[in-house]
Amino acid sequence: MLNYTLDTSDLERDVAVLDLVAEGDELDALVSAHTDWTEPTPAAGWTIAHQIAHLASADANVLIAIRTPDAFDDVLKQVEAAGSRHADLDAAAGAAKPRSVLLEQWRAGRTEVAAALRDAPRDRGFPWYGSQVTATLMAPLRLMEVWAHGQDVFDALGVSRRPTDRLRHVASLGVIGRALSFHAAGLPVPAEPFRVELTGPDGRTWAWGPENATQRVRGSALDFCLRVTQRRSRADTDLTAVGADAQTWLDNARVFL
CATH class of the missing domain: 3.30.1050 (Nonspecific Lipid-transfer Protein; Chain A)
Structure with a gap:
């Protein structure tokens, strides 16, 4: 996990959250229009469904970390128990869900994450993997992950992606x-x-x-x-x-x- 801080204002944090929402909406528009989520992506063994399941799972963990930080220990224990296979196993479990269920889960989770990051005091720490983070840091971290996994989906579908200031x-x-x-x-x-x-x-x-x-x-x-x-x-x-x-x-x- 990255161990650093971002020195930003509340306004800049809010901008990052808005950009996070926009990043998710862009990927949503792509995957919701594509009915076959079994298409393989550049990540070995991961389909489009795996990519969306991974994002949905991460959003759920962000909400645990912010809302019930003591319970995040259980998340860390699950990761430790699965070892290097954790991400693959977690994504596979989510990918096995019906496409409509997974899509709605991801949509609801990212909406809740945006609200939680916007409402949290920007300098209040909460647990993450191997460190404490703040809403100020988590907003761009989530955006980075959505963008990166979204790139895998764009690449898988052969769709050109217009870069933005995000x-x-x-x-x-x-x-x-x-x-x-x-x-x-x-x-x-x-x-x-x-x-x-x-x-x-x-x-x-x-x-x-x-x-x-x-x-x-x-x-x-x-x-x-x-x-x-x-x-x-x-x-x-x-x-x-x-x-x-x-x-x-x-x-x-x-x-x-």
């Missing part, structure tokens, strides 16, 4: 969670600052880090988001890096374990 939430998580990429690869986290310059969907530049940093990453925001969510290999993106540590980051980039 990608900035995903890109921000990728930038400030850079240490995770090094930890996951068993490498020391560089102390040197990085500069990241990404071209947003409207052509504007999104930038993080000092302008004089020697470790630099450039490219499209879309490709950066595809890379940090492990949806594309580095070779399949337009991303460029200057500096050995920046090269290593792109080689191992990720935003979740």
Whole structure:
């Protein structure tokens, strides 16, 4: 689990929640119009139904964490008991439900999550996997997951997806969670600052880090988001890096374990 904080205002948190809703609605429009949810997606062994079941399950766990945080221990115990197979088993159980039931479950859950994140004090912590998070952090985290699993569905159906400014939430998580990429690869986290310059969907530049940093990453925001969510290999993106540590980051980039 990522272990970092986002310093945002209530307004920015609310914007992230609105963007989360929009991300879910976009994917909903795609999958609700497609009757065959048994289509395989790029995730090995996962159909469209598995992808939606995973999102629905995660939303249910978010609600447990916010509403009854003590009960989240039971969620963690289930994950520990299943080990590395947990996500696959959980998604398979949800995918076995009738399409209409799963769709309504996902719709209801994401509506409740949006309301819970909007109503929760933005700085109040609640448990998540391996850490405490806040509504300020959970909103973009949920958006990132909806976008990433949604990409699997778009890819499976061969449907072109128009990038939006909502990608900035995903890109921000990728930038400030850079240490995770090094930890996951068993490498020391560089102390040197990085500069990241990404071209947003409207052509504007999104930038993080000092302008004089020697470790630099450039490219499209879309490709950066595809890379940090492990949806594309580095070779399949337009991303460029200057500096050995920046090269290593792109080689191992990720935003979740």
